[in-house]
Amino acid sequence: MLEQLSWKVGGQQGEGIDSTGTILATSLNRHGYFIYGYRHFSSRIKGGHTNYKIRIATKERLANADYLDILIAFDQETIDFNAHELRENGVLIADSKFNPVAPEGQKIRFFSVPLSKIAEENGSAIMRNMVAVGATAEVLGLTPETFLSVLNDRFLRKGEQVVQNNMNALKAGAQYIKDQGLDLSDLALAPGDGKERLYLTGNDACGMGALAAGTRVMPAYPITPASDIMEYLIKYLPKFGGHVLQTEDEIAAATMSIGASFGGARVCTSTSGPGLSLMMEAIGLSGITETPIVIFDTQRGGPSTGMPTKHEQSDMYAALWGTHGEIPKIVVAPATAEECFYMTVEAFNHADKYQVPTIILTDLALSMADQTVEPFDYSRISIDRGNVATAEQAAATPEGELFKRYQFTEDGISPRVFPGVKGGIHHVTGVEHTEVGRPTEDTGIRNKMMDKRLGKLEGVELPNSFSFSGDEDYELLIVGVGSTSGLIDEALERLHAEGKKVGHLHIKALSPFPIKSVQSFVDRAKKVLVVENNATGQLKNIMRFNGIKGEFISQVKYDGNPYIPSEIHTFAKELF
Template identity: 60%
Template sequence: MINQLSWKVGGQQGEGIESTGEVFSIALNRLGYYLYGYRHFSSRIKGGHTNNKIRVSTTQVRSISDDLDILVAFDQETIDVNFAELRDGGIVIADSKFKPTIPNDTNVTLYSVPFTELAAELGTSLMKNMVAIGTTSAILDLDPSQYHEVVNEIYGRKGQQIVEKNMEAIKKGAEYIKEELGFNREDLFLEKADEQKRMFMIGNDAIALGALAGGLRFMAAYPITPASEIMEYLIDKLPEFGGAVIQTEDEIAACTMAIGANYAGTRTFTASAGPGLSLMMEAIGLSGITETPLVIVDTQRGGPSTGLPTKQEQSDLMAMIYGTHGEIPKVVMAPSTVQEAFYDTIEAFNIAEEYQCPVIILTDLQLSLGKQTVEPLDYSKIEIRRGKLMEESNLAELENKEYFKRYEITEDGVSPRVVPGMKNGIHHMTGVEHDESGKPSEAAGNRKAQMDKRLRKLMNIKFKTPVHTDTKHENPDLLLVGFNSTRGTIEEAMDRLENDGISVNHAHIRLLHPFPSQEMLPLVQAAKKVVVVENNATGQLANILKMNVGHADKVSSLLKYDGNPFLPHEIHTKCKELL
């Protein structure tokens, strides 16, 4: 029996590959297994190879596996593209309709199953994916009835007859591979899980849920891969809480609308990807100079321009920190797990209001769309902090003053804030430089005072865990540094390096700007060599580390920018070469 399994299903986009992975993984999650999934899909609605790779384990996993135990193929291209991942002793389960073949002289077994034919016997070949799930359940020694709850949830709205037909398809697949093909390999039977109830969700859903928990009541956005699920989730859920989502004509409108709603006192955000953030840059500057809270999610994908819209990359980092014209205070945070995506979204709203500045939640495609097992969320940790938002009772003493000092010079750089309509809270609101009451002013002394005031905010930013650290050694041979979704892959590579006798520490940066120099400096100083792991071509995080911490002679980059996420063996192998 095995306690961990790597399973992949592949075929042409539009023929049920995603639903196959969904039914399989949700059922296993409910049995108590930990899962980590990653979808490879094309930037078109139908056609083109797509696959869903899912890692199943009795213990926590946070990365894609290097190899593959089972490949379920709906066409020959799936075998050709993914065969190299199969481990020695792995198996291919393929639809006999396309007469599948595998390379000779390999210790991989091909099981040809008539997915399409068996499904057609039940009335429609569309259920071939359920037949495939049935074959997998038999191989893993799982009872097909354990899929009933999930099938009912997904297909129940089409009627119970459809549910029963799908269940029958699963049973047919299981019976065929056992009875017709005589499959009986206990080395692929999956150990029983602990049956604990856990969530199973993508990072985008966690961000949307975190926004709801953090008091969001309005979202303005334009759909774009890989951010659209945030908007889609909230379109469904936000009205239940008295909120609304507006699909705008473009990202410029989305960002300015979010600024306006925040100015009016409503917690609001927008979400997009690199091309959308490029369009928002002028508006982000407006948020900075008017000191209006603003939360934006940037789900990184392959660029530039349209680039690789459905593939992994981490190349927006410099743009998010330095993209706006002029100089404004800005916070850029980077969750590394689905759990962190939930809690960090709530904190983003708090920071945006406390420091009255734009806050960017930076994720990447692997984190945004990769589905992970999530431990139950702790709602008792949630707190809402609105900073220096005034109550009308606090404004009574201003009765005889002409204007409210919305941009008052303060020691911490944060001025008192009011929302429109508060008595005695009248002030100017403009995108040009202004004095304390908001009136336009180009006076040199005022300009310097207002700039200094705004930038002082960055000196006081409080973020609970700016760097996630795993430091087992005082003077390690190697310090591995990363951000966003590479965390689990780095952790797995660390264990392999340690087994090779190499001492390794790990720093995963969660607050990218203002950069946590004080936290990173002693870690860099202690290590003999520093390797920064990132999905881009120019080593953006490595360069930021050098700028803020120094010790450039110690820092090397491990880069991958072909659209695919890192695998543990790649980090393990490359680090050994660098040492």
């Protein structure tokens, strides 16, 4: 029996491709399998090729496989675009309605199945996706009942008959494959462990993390691929007394965030590259007023509108240095959906502690891919609002004087005070200012204020700034960021099997950069390979900017698709 299997369904957008994959993946996740699912879709609402590739395994996998075991085709375009991924003796199930033509020159098992006809016979052509799920279940050796709980969750609100109709279509698809008398036992899956786990995207996990961190306000403007965070919080934030405001643009989203934070709320907003550009002036305002805000930036293909539904990691420079002038800023980059949750909570604490704008940098593959995740441990969560003046401290402000909101302190972090607190009145302005916030052009105060702000993060290494896996006595060190984590780890497995000594350093804080730690790993390597999804080697250059000394080799990919494990494995193998 197989310990892992790769499956894909494809067709035109609007034909239920997502629901086909979601029903299969969610059902198998509930039966103890580890799932990784990635959607390929166009930047239009209906029409255009789309597919959903799912990896099903008995152990955690955080990347898609190099190959396909099974391809479900709802149209010829799916065969033309995807059949090359089928391994030798893989299975292609195509809807006979479009008179499918099998790919030439490939040794595969090709079946033209009347998916649409079976669906129509069981109530509606719209249930073709359920027939496809049933056919898949039979190939994998799964019973139709495997999918019942998901069907109930998805359709019961429409009535029991709708659930039954979908189950009938699913069973009919399974029965059709069974009636063919085919020997497909080589594709049977080993049983899952039956444990209950979450199945969610990085965007979902970011939304959950924002809730757990105490977010109560989210002003945001929709943009792919960040909109899911906003939609998640639209659904759940009101249940906790919070509010999501859809603003007219990203400028308003960022400035509203500053206002809400000044008022004492924990606040976040979400965007992607073009929106982050629009927020830059407001991010500078957050920096000079020392008002903490949290921004999710889910990177996509650029520049400009670029490729809105495709993967890239090209916002690192913008996140670090996009604002005019100089302000301290925290930029963190989770690598998994699980880290999206925990690092989001940490990011809110960092923002409050250091009173700086904080950017949580994800990428399309991380933000939109579905992953099996262990249940979150809420006992790990703590809330730190930083240096907030008590009522007694504020009340101690001498009569007739203003509160020293920007007081010069030893660590550069001044006491915050929220509106309405007696004795807490002070000026707030985007121009340079004194300790009480009054505008000034005094050169001495200017220098002290700049040094105060910029000194907050000097010498700081945040917790969880990086992770390491692999051999301690490595010859090759592979460095990555964001969603490349699972891919690099899988490449390491293959290199280890070949007797290669390799380490994997994954960077999770771009600012403040963990300089001493990264340098110590680089010093132990004969060669350093930096893997990233952009054209110019941004992570490699950020390492150099921070003074990391070493000879770095770049592997870059910027065609809009994430890496597959074999690409990293092959490239790294040639370095020995």
